[in-house]
Amino acid sequence: MPSPSLPPLSGLRAFEAAARLGSFARAAAELNMTPAAVSYQIKQLEARLGVVLFRRLARRVELTTSGDALAPAILGAFATMRSAIAQTVERTQDELSITTLPTVGAAWLAPKLGRFRARMPALRVRLDMSVPTADLGALDFDVAVRSGRGDWPGLQSHLLVPNLFTPVCSPDLLAEAGRCLRGDGPMLPLLGRPNWWRLWFGALGRRDVDVDGAIGALFGLEHLDAAAAMAGHGIAIVSPVFFQRELLAGRLVMPVGLVAADGRGYWLAYPRTQATSKKVRAFRQWIVDEAAADLHAARELLAHIVEVAPAPAA
DNA sequence: GTTCCGGATCTGCGGACGCT
DNA sequence: AGCGTCCGCAGATCCGGAAC
Numbered sequence: 386m387p388s389p390s391l392p393p394l395s396g397l398r399a400f401e402a403a404a405r406l407g408s409f410a411r412a413a414a415e416l417n418m419t420p421a422a423v424s425y426q427i428k429q430l431e432a433r434l435g436v437v438l439f440r441r442l443a444r445r446v447e448l449t450t451s452g453d454a455l456a457p458a459i460l461g462a463f464a465t466m467r468s469a470i471a472q473t474v475e476r477t478q479d480e481l482s483i484t485t486l487p488t489v490g491a492a493w494l495a496p497k498l499g500r501f502r503a504r505m506p507a508l509r510v511r512l513d514m515s516v517p518t519a520d521l522g523a524l525d526f527d528v529a530v531r532s533g534r535g536d537w538p539g540l541q542s543h544l545l546v547p548n549l550f551t552p553v554c555s556p557d558l559l560a561e562a563g564r565c566l567r568g569d570g571p572m573l574p575l576l577g578r579p580n581w582w583r584l585w586f587g588a589l590g591r592r593d594v595d596v597d598g599a600i601g602a603l604f605g606l607e608h609l610d611a612a613a614a615m616a617g618h619g620i621a622i623v624s625p626v627f628f629q630r631e632l633l634a635g636r637l638v639m640p641v642g643l644v645a646a647d648g649r650g651y652w653l654a655y656p657r658t659q660a661t662s663k664k665v666r667a668f669r670q671w672i673v674d675e676a677a678a679d680l681h682a683a684r685e686l687l688a689h690i691v692e693v694a695p696a697p698a699a
Numbered sequence: 700g701t702t703c704c705g706g707a708t709c710t711g712c713g714g715a716c717g718c719t
Numbered sequence: 720a721g722c723g724t725c726c727g728c729a730g731a732t733c734c735g736g737a738a739c
Binding site for chain 2: 423424
């Protein structure tokens with residue numbers, strides 16, 4: 386025998402509240418409806434089921450035998466739904482999902498996140514460093530740290546650090562790398578993005594360099610370029626803000642004191658609908674402060690920034 | 700406290716249209 | 720062809736007020 390279709394949820398909702406509270410008026414107050422609307426919903430439900438669920442008495446209502454038989458199942462079902470919804474909301478509020486570029490995540494964000502966790506110990510943090518997508522809005526995340534101009538539709542953006550790049554190498558290669566980059570010595574293998582190299586050489590006044598011919602390896606990830614440079618395998622072009630610890634510890638050095646900026650930047654972005662979320666507000670406050678502190682600490686490293694024209698769009 | 704009534708507002712559905 | 724979005728319309732839903 387086919388099971389009958391369910392009556393409208395609005396009617397069941399009114400029945401559940403009225404049965405639990407023993408009053409249409411109190412049910413209406415709880416449901417933000419008028420007593421007339423509750424009465425109408427229950428009358429519709431009774432008509433749909435073909436049974437009378439409440440006895441209307443002077444200034445009160447009580448369940449009929451049919452209503453009394455139906456009530457435990459309906460009250461139990463609504464209690465299950467309330468519990469499931471509460472658990473879902475709690476789980477969402479307890480976890481902050483961050484999507485970020487691999488280099489920003491590995492070299493900059495991950496070493497800092499312990500301080501954020503100490504500030505918000507009840508919040509679990511999930512860091513996603515999968516390959517970036519052009520459509521940020523299609524991703525499921527609470528906040529994103531991405532490179533660009535901060536003009537993603539539907540997203541609120543805050544500039545964290547400007548997009549800066551400069552050559553770095555191991556201390557053993559310092560003198561030789563300096564001569565190479567100024568054109569006074571043999572070319573060493575270049576590591577990192579060719580377009581950053583072209584812009585940087587342009588800022589140095591050397592537009593003659595055959596960058597493509599000098600690229601030694603293309604890892605596609607800045608922190609791998611930096612690792613190869615630390616191992617002495619060439620000169621990497623990286624964002625110095627993200628490799629401050631390596632620079633301050635002397636594991637990486639800047640052979641030429643010239644830092645290029647292309648007008649782009651690394652941004653914190655999140656859906657505008659999340660702007661009032663407590664966890665997003667807390668993370669925004671923390672990460673903006675962290676970025677400002679890093680820029681302040683890097684002021685010595687970044688004393689010689691040269692703005693260069695960004696590469697034309699492909 | 701509940702029901703009834705008239706009027707206002709909201710919702711859901713089907714069709715048209717555009718995009719992939 | 721399949722899917723999503725927009726729009727107009729009909730019916731559902733709700734409210735305020737009055738009566739019981």
